[in-house]
Each structure stands twice: as structure tokens, then as C-alpha cells.
Amino acid sequence: MRGFNVLWRIIRNQTNNLVLFFSSRPLSTSSLGSMTLDRDDVEIAKEWLRNRAHWGNTELVAQYESEFARWNGSKYAFAFMGGRVALSACIYALGLQPGDEVILPGYTCVVVPNAFHYAGVKTVYCDIELDTYGLDVEQVKKRITQKTRVVLLHHHNGMVCRDYDAIIALAKEHGLNVIEDCAHATGAVYKDIKVGNKGAVAFYSSEQSKIFNTIQGGMAITNDEELAKRLKDYYDKAPFPDDKQIEEQLCNVLLNYFQFKHPQRWILKDWAELRYGAKRLISTVKGEEMSIMPEHYGRKMPPPIAAIGINQLKKIDMYNSRRRDTAKIWDGWCDENGYKKPLVIDGSIPVFLRYPVLMEPCKKENVSWASKELNIVLGVWFSGKLHPVDKKIDNCPNADKAVLSCINFPGLTS
Numbered sequence: 001m002r003g004f005n006v007l008w009r010i011i012r013n014q015t016n017n018l019v020l021f022f023s024s025r026p027l028s029t030s031s032l033g034s035m036t037l038d039r040d041d042v043e044i045a046k047e048w049l050r051n052r053a054h055w056g057n058t059e060l061v062a063q064y065e066s067e068f069a070r071w072n073g074s075k076y077a078f079a080f081m082g083g084r085v086a087l088s089a090c091i092y093a094l095g096l097q098p099g100d101e102v103i104l105p106g107y108t109c110v111v112v113p114n115a116f117h118y119a120g121v122k123t124v125y126c127d128i129e130l131d132t133y134g135l136d137v138e139q140v141k142k143r144i145t146q147k148t149r150v151v152l153l154h155h156h157n158g159m160v161c162r163d164y165d166a167i168i169a170l171a172k173e174h175g176l177n178v179i180e181d182c183a184h185a186t187g188a189v190y191k192d193i194k195v196g197n198k199g200a201v202a203f204y205s206s207e208q209s210k211i212f213n214t215i216q217g218g219m220a221i222t223n224d225e226e227l228a229k230r231l232k233d234y235y236d237k238a239p240f241p242d243d244k245q246i247e248e249q250l251c252n253v254l255l256n257y258f259q260f261k262h263p264q265r266w267i268l269k270d271w272a273e274l275r276y277g278a279k280r281l282i283s284t285v286k287g288e289e290m291s292i293m294p295e296h297y298g299r300k301m302p303p304p305i306a307a308i309g310i311n312q313l314k315k316i317d318m319y320n321s322r323r324r325d326t327a328k329i330w331d332g333w334c335d336e337n338g339y340k341k342p343l344v345i346d347g348s349i350p351v352f353l354r355y356p357v358l359m360e361p362c363k364k365e366n367v368s369w370a371s372k373e374l375n376i377v378l379g380v381w382f383s384g385k386l387h388p389v390d391k392k393i394d395n396c397p398n399a400d401k402a403v404l405s406c407i408n409f410p411g412l413t414s
């Protein structure tokens with residue numbers, strides 16, 4: 001069945017290419033606008049696939065963690081197989097107990113509340129503002145109860161959230177810890193400090209659609225010695241993925257590159273599909289959409305993936321600078337077409353994973369206008385309040401509005 005589907009897709013793709021060719025249109029459009037894997041990452045993945053002698057070399061993981069910590073301006077960093085797992089480590093580190101409450105945005109990825117549910121923590125959703133799509137501090141105030149222990153804030157699409165200072169101050173006043181979800185914002189800066197360093201703990205993602213890419217991956221950081229001990233405790237108990245899973249990850253580096261980045265991807269993407277397609281990894285599996293913990297949850301990062309991470313870190317500033325250049329193009333487009341630009345708060349340097357704009361809902365329902373007018377694939381991420389799940393969450397009117405109307409332009413166009 002898979003063989004038949006693949007063959008059918010190849011015939012369709014290549015017929016489409018013939019049509020494009022004879023109408024003199026470009027053959028390959030970029031369909032994953034934030035792809036940061038390049039030829040050098042592919043060579044690293046191939047070498048690790050060829051030679052398994054060093055798969056147990058955990059010094060490489062320690063090197064990745066310390067390079068990330070130094071680059072990020074943080075004291076301690078721990079690498080896991082996902083931002084969501086790094087969040088679980090943060091929840092453990094903070095000692096959250098069943099019955100405790102967390103206040104978090106009613107506009108996030110389903111894996112975020114999942115990590116709390118797995119630990120028995122009650123999720124209290126809070127509305128966002130529509131300037132940076134972060135938590136609205138006035139709304140946070142209304143949701144604090146006797147049981148609130150933690151506020152989780154995020155820097156959506158790489159913008160430093162509007163109420164950053166205010167939320168940190170509010171949490172301090174009430175004796176609450178702050179977790180910073182920096183999954184979209186690795187490298188964003190506020191008042192000369194990278195985001196993630198103001199809360200008690202923070203996590204970052206190197207999942208394939210994020211700022212940097214190890215296919216799956218995440219980092220938990222803290223600057224507090226006691227919390228670092230607790231993170232390490234979780235880390236030490238976490239298993240590595242088995243060899244088959246590591247091999248799949250490495251094959252996905254190749255798949256990703258040949259499908260989304262290679263200059264001849266109009267033909268090579270079909271070859272890669274035949275060669276590696278059966279190993280394709282899906283970041284959020286069906287069960288997670290229903291809050292069921294997947295089988296291989298809770299793994300820490302093994303050496304071959306850390307090797308890709310080390311290489312990605314070398315390029316992250318270059319890619320983030322390109323993202324800011326791309327954002328200027330969308331700034332100009334918004335000005336010309338009368339749309340409100342996302343807010344860049346004073347003293348911040350955003351990274352623009354994607355560039356979000358509120359538009360007429362019909363422009364989100366059918367995005368073909370963007371490929372015609374701008375030759376891009378428009379993002380409709382956060383098409384549900386718990387992306388990709390459209391859960392009904394009360395008293396979050398701004399989140400409702402964003403779900404209906406917020407589209408996003410790619411942060412990288414080539």
C-alpha cells in the first residue's frame with residue numbers, strides 16, 4: 001500500500017514539474033520555511049550512520065550542552081529528545097505535585113499542557129495579548145489561586161513577549177516560579193540577555209520546524225544550582241533512545257535536506273522518499289493529541305544527535321540574522337497592504353521563527369493567494385488553541401481571534 005502511494009505521489013509530483021517547466025515557472029518552492037539543515041549536517045549524519053564506533057561517546061553530549069549554555073548565557077543545560085521532554089524535566093525540577101496549578105497560554109502546542117498532565121498538574125489556561133501573542137499579564141492576575149505554583153510564559157514565534165518584565169515581577173510578588181517556553185525563540189534577546197534566563201527554568205526546541213534543527217531535540221536550562229541538581233536527577237534517570245531510533249533520526253536529517261533544501265529537490269525529494277520515506281518521524285503522534293504519553297517519551301539526547309546539534313549551533317546566529325532580514329520584507333508588505341506588524345518590544349531583538357499577521361479569516365482558510373501573489377507557502381500554525389488540536393478553552397477571546405485570523409509568513413524564504 002505504501003509502495004503504491006509513493007509511486008502515485010512521484011508520478012503526480014513529476015507531472016506537476018513538467019507543467020511548471022513548460023510554463024517557465026520555478027521548479028522547487030520551499031515548503032518548510034525554517035529548515036536549517038545543510039550539506040554539512042548531511043555529511044555528519046552520513047558519517048554517523050556509516051560508523052557506529054562512537055555512538056556511546058557521551059562526552060559529545062556534554063560538549064553540546066556546555067556550548068549551548070555558554071552561547072545562551074546560562075549556567076546549566078541538559079539535552080533531551082524534545083522540548084516537551086525538557087519541559088517535563090523542568091516540571092520535575094520545580095517539584096510540582098498533583099493538584100498544583102500552572103497558569104499557561106490558552107494558545108500553545110498540545111505537548112505543553114501534556115507535560116503538566118503527565119505529572120498530574122492542573123492546567124489553567126490564560127488569554128494572550130495580540131501584540132506578541134504572549135500571556136496577558138492582567139489576565140494572569142485574575143487566574144492566580146491558592147494552588148498556583150507556576151506561570152509558564154512563551155515567546156511566540158521568536159518575539160520577546162510584551163509583558164515579559166511584568167509577568168516576572170508579578171510571579172515574584174506572589175512567590176510563583178516562571179517557566180519560559182523558548183521553543184520558538186532560541187537566540188532572542190531582551191536587554192542584552194537571551195530569553196530563558198529570567199525565569200527559574202526554561203526550555204528550547206530543536207525539532208525540525210524550529211529555530212535550529214536536530215529533527216527532534218530540546219534543551220532545559222537554569223541558572224540556579226539547586227534546580228540544576230534536580231534537572232540532573234531527572235536527566236540521569238532518563239534513558240537514551242535505542243539504536244534503531246537513533247538511526248531513524250539520522251535518516252530524517254537526509255530526508256529533510258533532500259526534500260526541503262537541496263537545489264535539485266524537484267527530483268531528489270522523490271528519490272529521498274523512496275530511500276528513507278518509511279523512516280519518516282512525526283513529531284506529535286495521534287495519541288499526544290489526546291494527552292496520551294507516547295511510548296518513547298522521556299529520552300535524553302544521544303551522541304550522534306548531539307553532533308548534529310553542535311554543528312547547528314555554529315550556524316544559529318547566521319540563520320537568526322537572516323530571519324530578521326526576512327522579517328523586514330514582511331514589515332514592508334504589511335505597511336503596503338495595511339496590516340498591523342507584530343510588536344517588537346523596546347530593548348528586544350526577536351528571531352522571527354515565523355512572522356505572524358492578523359488577517360481576514362478567509363485568508364487563513366484558503367492560503368492559495370499567498371502562493372500566487374508571493375510565491376510562498378503561507379503558514380497556518382496554531383489553527384487550534386492547543387495546536388494542532390482545537391480544544392475549546394473558555395475565557396480566551398484573543399486566542400480565539402488568533403486561531404481564526406493569525407497566519408504566518410516564513411522566517412526563511414530559501
Ligand SMILES: *Cc1c(COP(=O)(O)O)cnc(C)c1O
Nearest residue numbers: 082083084109183205207217218
Ligand atoms: C514545538 C513546541 C514545543 C515543544 O517542542 P518539541 O521539541 O517539539 O517537543 C513547546 N512549545 C511550543 C510553543 C512549541 O511550538
